[in-house]
Amino acid sequence: MTTDTTGTAARDGAIRPGGPADSPFVRACRREPGPHTPVWFMRQAGRSLPEYREIRANVGMLESCRQPELVAEITLQPVRRHGVDAAILFSDIVVPVAAAGVDLDIVAGTGPVVADPVRTAADVERIRPIGRDEVSYVDEAVRLLVTELGDTPLIGFAGAPFTLASYLVEGGPSRTHAKTKALMYGQPQLWHALCARLAEVTLAFLKVQVDAGVSAVQLFDSWAGALSEADYRRYVLPHSTNVLSGLADAGVPRIHFGVGTAELLGAMGEAGADVVGVDWRTPLDIATRRIGSDKAVQGNLDPTVLLAPWPVVETEVRRILAQGRVAPGHVFNLGHGVLPETDPDVLTRVVALVHEVSARPTD
Numbered sequence: 001m002t003t004d005t006t007g008t009a010a011r012d013g014a015i016r017p018g019g020p021a022d023s024p025f026v027r028a029c030r031r032e033p034g035p036h037t038p039v040w041f042m043r044q045a046g047r048s049l050p051e052y053r054e055i056r057a058n059v060g061m062l063e064s065c066r067q068p069e070l071v072a073e074i075t076l077q078p079v080r081r082h083g084v085d086a087a088i089l090f091s092d093i094v095v096p097v098a099a100a101g102v103d104l105d106i107v108a109g110t111g112p113v114v115a116d117p118v119r120t121a122a123d124v125e126r127i128r129p130i131g132r133d134e135v136s137y138v139d140e141a142v143r144l145l146v147t148e149l150g151d152t153p154l155i156g157f158a159g160a161p162f163t164l165a166s167y168l169v170e171g172g173p174s175r176t177h178a179k180t181k182a183l184m185y186g187q188p189q190l191w192h193a194l195c196a197r198l199a200e201v202t203l204a205f206l207k208v209q210v211d212a213g214v215s216a217v218q219l220f221d222s223w224a225g226a227l228s229e230a231d232y233r234r235y236v237l238p239h240s241t242n243v244l245s246g247l248a249d250a251g252v253p254r255i256h257f258g259v260g261t262a263e264l265l266g267a268m269g270e271a272g273a274d275v276v277g278v279d280w281r282t283p284l285d286i287a288t289r290r291i292g293s294d295k296a297v298q299g300n301l302d303p304t305v306l307l308a309p310w311p312v313v314e315t316e317v318r319r320i321l322a323q324g325r326v327a328p329g330h331v332f333n334l335g336h337g338v339l340p341e342t343d344p345d346v347l348t349r350v351v352a353l354v355h356e357v358s359a360r361p362t363d
Contacts, residue, residue, distance in 0.1 A: 020153035020215040025086040029216060029253035029275050031296050031329035037321060037358035038085035039351050040155070042257075043337030044078040045090040048344050051077055061106035062098060065091045071141035072148060079152055082348045086153045086216070089142065089209065093159030093220055094167065096205035097198070099134040100127045102168065110172065117171035117179075124194045130204050138205075142212035153216060155255075156209030160221035161198040161239040168194070177226045184235050195239040203246040210250045218255040219243060219273070225260025232264050237271055244272030255298060259336055265290040280335025284323040296329025303334045306342045306350070313346060317353050332358075 020026060024034035046052040052074055056064055064070055074090040094112045098104055103115035118124060132139050145154050166180040167173070174180070184191045206217050224236060244254050256268050257277025269276050269291040276295050278287040280302035287297055305316045317332075324330030332354045338347070 019151050020149070023085065023151060023153050023215070025153050025331060026215055026253060028329045028331050029255070029296055033360070035360055036355045037324065037330055037332050039332040039354040040084040040086040040088065041078070041082075041334050041338050041347060042088070044082070044084060044347070045075050045088055046077075047338045047340050048342040048347070049077055049081065050344075051081075061092060061108070062095070065095050066137045068137050068140040068144055071137075072144040075141075075145055075154070076148060078347075079149065081344060082351050084351055086155050087145065087149055088155040088218070089138075089145070089157060089214070091138065091157065093157075093164065093222075095138070096130055096135065096158060096201050097127065097164055097168065099130050099205075100201050102127060104167075112167050113172045114168055114170075118165075118168040118194060119183075121190055121193065124190065124197055127194075127197050127201065130201055132208050132211075135205060135208055139208050139212045142209055142214055146213035154214045155216045155218055156206060156214035157218040157220060158202045158205050158243075160219050160224070160236075160243065160256075160258075161195040161202060162227075162236040163221050163223045164198045164202070165191070165194050166223050166226075168198075177223060181226075184231070188235070191235060192239075195236070196242070199239045199242045203243045206243070206247060207250070210247065210252055214252065216253040216255060217247065217250075218257060218277070221256070221258040221261075221268070224258040224264060224268070225262075225279075227264070229263050229267055232267055237267055240268075240271040248272065255331075257298065262287075262290075266292070269295050275329070275331065277333070278335065284320060284330070285326040288327040293328055296331065297324065297327040298331040298333050300333065300335040301350075303336055303339050303342070306334075306346050307339070310346070310349070313350065314353060317350055318357060321354065321357055 024036055025038035027034040028038050071090045075087050078084055079087050094104055104112055107113050166177050169180045169183050247254055253274040255275040255277055256271055256273035259279050262282040265287055275298050276291045278297055278299035280300050284297055301316055301320055305313055
């Protein structure tokens with residue numbers, strides 16, 4: 001018996017036509033043909049939309065993530081406006097670690113700031129396990145969205161252990177990740193204990209979302225590109241693998257994404273995802289050779305291209321679609337998140353262009 005995680009997967013494991021599990025997005029993730037290349041944008045839920053800025057005007061980021069109806073509204077905004085092929089849950093990667101007892105806040109203009117950075121084994125022990133009760137607001141938001149979205153799939157997400165560990169060790173965002181690497185190299189036992197604990201928290205957080213009805217999940221390892229391949233394999237890969245392999249029987253596609261990961265793409269593909277996200281630095285045809293023919297790819301328009309004149313945008317979109325045809329499955333996306341200054345109308349035009357250029361004959 002399979003878990004009904006998509007809203008259309010039957011209890012006998014069959015997929016019912018016409019729902020999220022049969023959508024162009026999920027089909028592409030599973031390397032199956034569809035009517036067109038699906039498109040969604042990282043950080044589409046907010047950032048560039050005036051309606052998002054209005055609704056968030058007097059609400060802090062963490063508080064926003066804890067209000068199910070507000071989360072649902074923000075998640076739905078880009079679906080209504082742009083006609084994207086998937087919604088992504090409005091949240092933040094530090095939500096589960098806050099639920100696990102870490103004292104932190106998301107400071108406007110800075111990002112997550114941790115009150116007491118992790119330095120010792122006792123600090124690691126204070127990171128508590130989580131379950132549905134600790135993030136019931138996420139469970140509620142996903143259930144609201146699955147009902148509202150109908151045939152449009154919802155993507156759940158979480159931060160990968162390395163990126164979360166970096167925030168906790170550094171105390172906030174970092175350009176060099178010097179404290180993170182010092183702990184990783186100097187106290188490997190403590191490092192692995194921290195990442196193992198964060199992998200447990202991350203997996204539990206994703207399972208809550210899957211059980212509530214998301215159609216796919218994305219694991220963000222935003223800072224993994226700061227590592228060499230050897231260090232990635234030694235210090236990071238086992239923990240990301242524990243998260244992704246823990247969802248192997250969940251019945252939803254798993255996406256793995258990082259920034260600056262050109263030399264890590266093969267190793268990231270080994271972690272257990274069905275789709276590997278590629279930033280704008282690596283052409284999709286080259287990325288596909290590195291990742292392998294058993295994975296779909298996602299990406300990878302440079303977000304800054306959206307600030308250029310439309311003929312430039314169109315040329316780049318067509319180039320990426322052409323390169324993506326080499327892959328066994330392609331989800332069009334940006335190579336990182338939407339920039340706040342992006343004109344929302346350009347995003348809408350990109351969605352229409354992707355659909356038009358990639359349209360395929362249907363039986």
